[in-house]
Amino acid sequence: MGAITMTELPKLALGAWAWGDSANYFGNDYDESHFKNVYNASIKAGLNLWDTAYAYGKGKSETILGDLMANTPRQDLFISTKFTPMMADPGNKNSVNEMFAGSLARLKTDYVDYYWIHNDDDVELWTPKIIPLVKSGQVKHVGVSNHDLHEIKRVVEILGDAGIKLSAVQNHYSLLDRTSEKAGILEYCQENGIKFFSYMVLEQGALTGKYDEDHPFPAGSQRAVKYNSKLRELSGLNHVLAEIGAKRNVSAAQIAMAWAIAKGTFPIIGVTKVEQVEDAANVAKISLKDDEIQALENSAKEAGISTIREWEKDMTD
Template sequence: MTFPKITMGTWAWGDSYFGNHYDEAHFKDVYQAAIAQGLTLWDTAYAYGAGASEKILGNLTQATSRDKLQLSTKFTPQLADTAADDPVATMLAGSLDRLQTDSVDLYWIHNAADVERWTPALIPLLKRGQIKRVGVSNHNLNEIKRVQEILGAAGYHLSAIQNHLSLLDRTSEIAGILDYCHQQNLTFFAYMVLEQGALTGHYTTEHPFPEDTARAQTYNPLLPMIRPLVDQLTQIGQKYDLSAAQTAMAWAMSKGTLPIIGVTKVAQVNDAAQVAHTTLSVEDIHTLERTASELGVDTIREWEQNLQEN
């Protein structure tokens, strides 16, 4: 299967974490704009709004032939029904029901809570065709290799990695995970490329994230520190007719990754579609990375392990 160059992210669909309260009707235009521009790969999870994201996406996808879509969702260990005979199959069944499909193109283990316990549970789902490919998210290099061993022993293979990667968090690259993915033909899905909006230029010390949001707690203290990088993204972007946000997306693409871009507005879909046809110069990539490294900012989040320590 050939994926589009950018994935449509739906973490904010039906999840109050981002401070929006959009309903399904709002996302209809967003979905249709993406499909019209060939952005047909959608990433969701039961963890996003306790299934609300999956349900919204599932309702909207009914207007599109299933063979024209790629659907990606996740098993989150911390939310598993451990009283069930098969917690992984149980969570997947709920996801399939909400997505209104009999299979997903990518099924992820959301984090490395227990590689030995959860990875083998994917094998029967692969055999039944309920999941077409397996990915792991927030796993370090040793855990990724162990997942490969477990799947390989059963005649299956790992297809993708989904980790945090941005100009402010390059730990997956520094830890060798990015190079390993290229060597092993694993697709690297980069999430939080825009640091939840902090690299878009929309938020400044004068206009910070709303104080009643989770993003404010993490990013408002960092806004003065990251201003030089946002300015650099804006300046370099002008050469390509890109915004600061689009330039950050283009940087992630330049690393050989498939960025996941959270979309809640049609304009964001249009921005992503434009980036899919953009290539930054090597000089501009190096300039952005040098500027970012000089900031000394750490954006590893509370749910993530430090991949460099493993």
């Protein structure tokens, strides 16, 4: 059996960005044994699409995921990983092949369902190098991440000349960063049958209600650097998320996820605990009303903060 078909995809993906967090980005020191229950819970819940990258812990995330998925039939999984240009040598003609081969080895697989160009470092240089991997059958779907609309259209042209369709775009998209929507990227994807994967929907935990001025992010972590100074401004939005969640007997985080689904995107939810998997599994049952969506978006606008990170850009520029 080949790759899982599009109709079999769950409503969202689970992300392993925080797995193997050697750089103290997220402020956890979990080892592989910790993630075993998390992975098993995902399979039990039918959430079988995992998103990772070599860039996450320089392969540690892929290694952990590969070890855990070794006993799951490959055809029962949908695996997404990435080529990261900023970690490659532009002068090495085999950079893409070498990084891809490393990913396959760590993931213990002979193909990936989605392979992404992780950023827009050089569309003309890197896009053509993905083509042989698709033609060999090792990559089932091509995606681009952190690309603006002009760059996405150029990728479509380059792949199209080789008879390949761009399957997906993966950008930062949340109540606090809607620049991909304002720039017309969501609309373009919907019009052209391109799946929009939204990452950082929960702003790395800032939109879960777990963190506030009295309960900040772990000191020394990159999350603390980015969000702790903004927790006061986020209190209003987190209150609205919690209020809507309380009426439905779900969490604030689940409402933020449901908002992303309601906007026509495919969220990637980072998980490090079993309860987070369980929350994600139940999001598909939530259907937000128009007035709830409007209330959330109004509150986010009132917060007036930017969460665009150092590796990203405002897609409207």
